Amino acid sequence: MGWQAEAGIYVHIPFCRRKCFYCDFPVLAARREATVSRYVDALIREIELWGEQMQAGWLASGRSGEAGQFVSLYLGGGTPTYLNSSQLLRLLAVLRQHFPLTPDAEITLEANPDRESLTEEKLAALRAAGVNRLSLGAQVFDDGYLRAIGRDHNVRDIESAFILARRAGFTNINLDLIFALPGQSIEEWQLTLERALALQPEHLSCYSLIFEEGTLFERWRAQGRVDxxxxxxxxxxxxxxxxxxSAAGLRQYEISNFARPGRESRxxxxxxxxxxxxxxxxxxHSHWGDRRWANLWPPGRYEDRLQEAILPIDTGTELSLSIEEMMEEMVIMGLRLIEGVSGQEFARRFGRSLDEVYGDTITRLVGAGFLARTPEGRIRLTRRGLPVGNAIFAEFLLTPGSLTT
Amino acid sequence: MAEIRNFCIIAHVDHGKSTLADRLIEHTRALSARKMTDQVLDQLDLERERGITIKMQAIRLNYRARDGKEYILNLIDTPGHVDFSYEVSRSLAACEGALLVVDATQGIEAQTLANFYLALEHGLEIIPVINKIDLPSADPDRVRRELEEVLGLDGRGAILASAKTGAGTEEVLEAIVQRIPPPRGSVDAPLRALIFDSHFDPYRGVVAYIRVVEGQVQVGDRVLLMGTGKEYEVTELDVFRPQLEPVPRLQAGEVGSLIGQIKNLRDARVGDTVTSAENPAAQPLPGYEPAKPMVFCGLYPVENEDYEGLREALEKLQLNDAALVFEPETSAALGFGFRCGFLGLLHMEIIQERLEREYDQKLIATAPSVVYRVHKTNGEVLEVDNPAKMPPAGEIEQIEEPYVRATIITPGDYVGPIMELCQERRGIYQSLEYLSPQRAMLTYEMPLSEILLDFFDKLKSRSRGYASLDYRYIGHRPSELVKLDILLNGKPVDALSAIVHKDRAYLRGRQLVEKLKEVIPRQLFEVPIQAAIGSRVIARETVKALRKDVLAKCYGGDVTRKKKLLEKQKEGKKRMKRLGTVEVPQEAFLAVLKVD
Known part of the structure; x- marks a missing residue:
């Protein structure tokens, strides 16, 4: 295999002051300090265990670059800033010690724009520790809607957090926005967009509200309390x-993501x-080569396993992916990008061309105007295809084993 | 023979027939307590689940009566549903008496009446049993009055029982012994035995359930089936306990089963007469008619490659269901499939369910159709059981469709709405009688096709579930009918064609396209739906193109979940049929049934 993947690390901090009404992430609301510090200890043990594994040669074949360095480190949640400065700094130090990063690696921290968890002092310390990208969960610039979706910050908090972050030296800031909230008008959404853009962020994510199973919003929808x-x-x-x-100078590079050129989220x-x-x-969740797995949930089970110095993988989720699964996943994920999927990379990776596997499907969808072929041999969604992506993605699912014979 | 009693139990659905049978079996200890599962006579899972008896069974009970004598009681179970009235009539013909079970909380219903008249026609001694007297809302006096006034039975002779608690069970057994006459028929006459049921056993071939009316039959005899003219050697005779127990001979008055290397159920038709090949009877027993399918629909595999699998499944079902008929047919829209004929709607539903449940067949079923008799201008007469096969209007002189006499029993409050419903369904009013001040019996003649159109559900909803229905075919009659075609994306879809009355064609066309618009999901393209008579489009709707289906976020942890959603979407598509570029779900083909 001449092909080498790039690699990154995601660290999950599953704590929030309260759970938002639309959230279906693995998150625990309002924890005692002891719970949080126990979790951080476990996390550090996991990092050390992986460090040993890497010494033993694990994960070696999935990292490009000279020393098998990682190009990204992402602290997400939950609310990573729920941790105090010293916990965050300790975590970053141990991560860097065990996972070699490229010199230009992107180090992102997700943060909640509230005054309590995001202080000037904390921001400065993180910046100094190498965090070079901040992702703020702004969601909507309207105090009424912020309350309605269960957030515990207000619009002033967002703006002051943004200014604090700039002052602390963050030159790469993302704002997460949610639209299509129950009752929201197009004009109200425009107001949110304008106030967000006025801050001149380098990156913007705009998601429409999804009524996910198991969320309060979904229950209310089923009861007819929200439409x-x-x-x-x-x-x-x-x-x-x-x-x-786009008019504000950010380029759309994914279905829901926009960035100043060069500031796309690595x-x-x-x-x-x-x-x-x-x-x-x-x-x-992890994806490495032809393997995929998730760690144990909830934190209690995760911590128990680490007590015994065993990697906290939920074995029930471990999957060895077939070539068909990897092909369809590469296409389904890749078509979310405006640049689409590279035919060359597909062929280098799987030893078969896109057309060999998907020729008929591609031709049909191109003919219908949902998909385009580029001169460089890529396929991508057209303007018409973008909003109906799921219907298109489903066309790329393969039957496992169908290509092996 | 004086100690034999052959009887059956007849009732409206849910009035407790099978539970009463259980009590009788338990009381006479035909089964040990260990073997006693609830409702032993209903052997098919489906029957037990739906609480209905489809396939008849029989059981032999030994009973020491209060007169001190040992009696043999042969209980012959009957299906309770209108679709199987021919089978009911055959099992009645094998008996001298019948228990007429009536629910003490509900009184006489449409099938009580229909079954009562059937039993009367066969000259049976009828013992009314008022069941469920343990329920708080039981009103045995009212039911007694109904028995007297509506059926002309002696209400004082009715036995009060609760099959649930066992109350009255012994009184029922005594009444069977004392009131039902023993079988008559000479043992010395040439053999005549009625086949009242049969089933296929993979190891022994056909097991024919018989009632010996005259003469006797022994293992080793050569017998002749008078309907088919085929001869067999008897290899085994049994009685029912309820599992088969071999006996050397069966003679006049007895009930049992006959095995004789009969390979095909069709060769041992219910209703046929078994006689001796050496010394045949001069006349078969009266009343034999092969069961005739009244309702047809197309069954198609969702995936064309499953065609052979569907054929095998149908063949297997047919082994045990002589009333099921099928032949290959081709649809431009659906590909290769089968035209299947059924006794009625319930029979059709049961077969479809069994194909999906027991044989794992993914099916597209087209809307059920009756059999039209088409007189062409050239003098030819066709039987058309598929709307798509209707000849062009120009070649048709006249179309006849099957009519039924429908009997509806309902609380008086709902007479108005039900009469309206019958009028809407082209019913011709026959009579309205009051069974009691609160309950009325309506009789209408109406096209069978109107009953297929969701009539039963509508009847239930207009009577809050209280009305009951029974109907009998009474013949074909001329009607002003036209063929309604449905076009998707400008192309006619043969499997969606319907035959409708001329005066309703516009309304039905409109309703049908509206219904289709609801059930066809939005797709990447706009889908125009049209209804047409000949080349004239009479209604039109459009399924708008899908606009938005993606804007959720998708990160590392979402891959598995997102893919599951996509797989689900794909799985849903598998249950749809691709017609050109349009994905059509299964329920679209039944849309014609669901319009109001």
Missing amino acids: PVPEETELKMYELACNLV HNLLYWRYQNWLGLGAGA
Whole structure:
């Protein structure tokens, strides 16, 4: 195999002050200090265990670059800033000690824009420790809607957190936004977009609200207490975002993501380009070569396993992927990107061309105007294909074993 | 023979027939307590689940009566549903008496009445049993009055029972012994035995359930089936306990089963007469008619390659169900499949369910159709059981469709809405009688095709579930019918064609396209739906193209989950049929049934 993947590390901090009404992530609300420090200890033990594994040669074949360095480190959650400065700094130090990063590695921290968890002092310390990208969960610039979706910050908090971060030296900041909230009008969404863009972030993620199973919002929807916005409205909101954000100089590079050129999220690109990622922490997911697994959840089970110095992998989730599965996943993830999927890389990776595997499907979808072929041999969604991605992705699913004979 | 009693139990569905049978079996200890599962006579899982008896069974009970004598009681179970009335009539023909079970909380229902008249026609001694008297809402006096006033039975002779608690069981057994006459028929006459049921055993071939009316039959005899003219050697005779127990001979008055290397159920038709090949009877027993399918539908595999699997499954089901008929047919829209004929709607549902459940067949079923008799202008007469096969309007002189006489029993409050429903369904009013001040019996003649159109559900909803229905075929009659075609994306879909009354064609066309718009999911393309008579489009709707289906986030941990969603989407598509570029779900083909 002449092909080498890039690799990144995701660290999951599963604590929040409270759980948002739309959230279906593995998250625990409001924990005692002892719970949090026990978790950090376990996390450090996991990092050390992986360090030993790497010494023994594990993960060696999935990292490009001279010394098998990682191109990204991402602290997500939950709310990583729920940890205090010393916990965060300790974590970063141990991570760097065991996982070699490239000199230009992206180190991202997700943060909640509230005054309690995001102080000036904490921001400065993190910046000094090498964190070079901040992702703020702003969600919506409207105090009423922030309350309605269960956030515990207000619009002033967002703006002051942003300014503090700039002052602390962060030159790469993302804002997460959610639209299509129950009752939200197109005008209200425009206001949120304008206030977000006024801060001049380097990166913007715009997601439409999804009523996920197991969330409060989904329960309320089923009970008729909240209504999803009409589909046409949602589509107009999406188009509005694409237009306004582009006009502000951010380029759309994924279905829901926009960035100043060069500031695209390297970490998320690992996912969308179907590279390798190692997930650390309770409930975190990993993908490495032809293997995929998730760590144990909840934190209690995760910590117990680490007490015994065993990697906290949930063996029930461990998968050895077939070539068909990897092909379809590469295409499904890659088509989310505006650049699409590279035919050359596909062929280098799997030893078969895109057309050999998907020729008929591609031709049909190109003919229908949902997909385009580029001169460089890529396939990508067209403007028309973008909003109906799922229907297109489903066309790329393969039957396991169908290509081996 | 004086100590034999052959009887059956007849009742409206859910009035407790099978539970009463259980009590009788238990009381006479035909089964040890260990073997006693609830409702032993209903052997098919499906029957037990749906609480209905489809396939008849028989059992032999030994009973020491209060007169001190040992009696042999042969209980012959009957199906309770209108679809199987021919089978009911055959099992009645094998008996001298019948227990007529009526629910003490509900009284006489449509099938009580239909079964009562059937029993009367066969000259059976009828013993009314008022069941479920343990329930708080039981009103045995009212039911007694109904028995007297509606059926002309002696209400004082009705036995009060609760099959649930066992109350009245012994009284029922005594009444069977004392009131039902012993079988008549000479043992010395040439053999005549009625086949009242049969089933296929993979090791022994056909097991024919018989009632010997005259003469006797022994193992080793050569017998002749008078309907088919085929001869067999008897290799085994049994009685039912309820599992088969071999006996050397069966003679006049007795009930048992006959095995004789009969390979095909079709060769031992229910209703046929078994006689001796050496000394045949002059006349068969009366009343034999092969069961005739009244309702047809197309069954297609969702994936074309499953065609052979579907054929094998149908063949296997047919082994045990002589009333099921099928032949290959081709649809431009659905590919290769089978035209299947059924006794009625329930029979159709049961077969479809068994194909999916027991044989794992993914099916597309087209809307059920009756058999139309088409007189062509050239004098030819066709039987058309598939709307797609209807000749062009220009070649048709006249179309006849099957009519039924429908009997509906309902609380008086709902007479108005039900009459309206019957009028809407082209019913011709026959009579309205009051069974009691609160309960009425309505009789209508109406096209069978209207009953197939969700009539039963509508009847239930307009009577809050209280009305009961029974119907009998009464013949074909001329009707003003036209063929309604449905076009998807401008292309006609033969499997969606329907035959409708001329006066309703516009309304039905409109309803049908609206219903299809609801059930066809939005796709990447806009899908126009049209209804047409000949080349004239009479209604049109459009399924708008999918606009938005993706804007959720997708990160590292979401790959597995996202893919599961996509797989689910794909799995859903598998249950759909691709017609050109349009994905059509199974329920679209039944949409014609669901319009109001």
